Amino acid sequence: MNRVARYFRGLPLRSRLSLLTAVAVAFAVAAVSVTCWFIVEKQLYNKVDDDLRGAIPGGVTAGQYADLLANCTRTPATDNGFGHPQVFYVQVVNSDGTVCVAANSVGLVEATAGDRAVAKRGDTDHLYFRNGVDSDGKPLRVMTRAAVTGGPARAVVQNLALTVAVPLTDTDKTLNNLALVLLTIGGIGVVGAGAAGLWVARTGLRPVDELTDTVEHVARTEDLTVRIPVEGDDEIARLSASFNSMTASLASSRDLQRQLIADAGHELRTPLTSMRTNIELLTRSDETGRA
Incomplete structure (x- = not known):
């Protein structure tokens, strides 16, 4: 640190002014870019979460839940009435950690302690959102809620949670592209700030x-x-x-x-x-x- 300080003090005044201008602009651009990225990320995740809320299977009876548990499998099988063909990951999670994949699910979502807690708690008003992965390691946005039967006799299935997930491939691609654009624009801004700082230093220090x-x-x-x-x-x-x-x-x-x-x-x-x-x-x- 002392070596850097000595080197900085050894620079000409014009160079120090240019360097300080470039650093200040770099910090400002970085702060704006990071803020912009997080705002866009939040908006995209909110959109995905809304899609997951709309993807909750409806009209599932207690018998269908029982059949799914009786024929529990970790791979998609035949259609059992959950109703979303190869778009969402759909499965139920028991409070003991057992995962049963619905017939028309894209695949298996790795369960977590949070999913098991939702199954044990049985709170229908609580939606648990998280990022996760499937059995192949693909990134997912996951929503878990207490399993509820449909129809007039709506009831909570004890110690069981319903998990719905969607791939984050497009979302991550959008965020990566945004990060690349912000990084490029930020780099151009820093270089431009350095050039502008050098010009300002030359102009402002001419009387000196x-x-x-x-x-x-x-x-x-x-x-x-x-x-x-x-x-x-x-x-x-x-x-x-x-x-x-x-x-x-x-x-x-x-x-x-x-x-x-x-x-x-x-x-x-x-x-x-x-x-x-x-x-x-x-x-x-x-x-x-x-x-």
């Missing part, structure tokens, strides 16, 4: 580049007469104004320093000149013998 070039020029040439144009009142403008004020102060200080050196040199030259003149006069007087 100009300021940097000017500072480097002053440091290289010591030319304090350079001024940066000030436009607007943003941070760059205030920084440019501060730089202009600083260079003006430095130029004024340098001029004062030069003037001080010149004045000091003049003051030093005046007594030295007088001393030299006196020495020359004394030497000439000594040479001529004059006082």
Whole structure:
């Protein structure tokens, strides 16, 4: 983590800004994509669950349930009146875990503890939905409810549950295609965000580049007469104004320093000149013998 942080801090400001923009957009796109996927998934599963509710066999008598249990099989047999030809998985589950497949069922659904609990509870108002698999491992959407006889003498069959299921092949295919589309769009969005971030960084940091070039020029040439144009009142403008004020102060200080050196040199030259003149006069007087 520290190595990544050091690497990030070592990048140019333009690269860091572009990278941060791309990461922010990537997170936003990922959040929207995941939310969209889960919303579509819920809608598709609600549609499948509605289809399962409408597929509950009606008019099944207690005798038909008894025959199904007496001739219990784990593979579809002859039509016994459950009424849905090779579209749904239809079977009954005993509270002890015994599974009996209806004659016109597509196949066998692997029972779970939840199915056995529904059979034992016998609550007709409770529909138990879950994802499951058949005997071949094919994904299914499964609905289990307490077994109820049809007709006027409607009654709950004790310790027995009715399971209806439908394949999830089309639903999973739709969700996989949606995931691929969202992933593609998200990838394009991230790449576009990176390009846009680089363009924004170049455009937004152009005044900073100009300021940097000017500072480097002053440091290289010591030319304090350079001024940066000030436009607007943003941070760059205030920084440019501060730089202009600083260079003006430095130029004024340098001029004062030069003037001080010149004045000091003049003051030093005046007594030295007088001393030299006196020495020359004394030497000439000594040479001529004059006082």
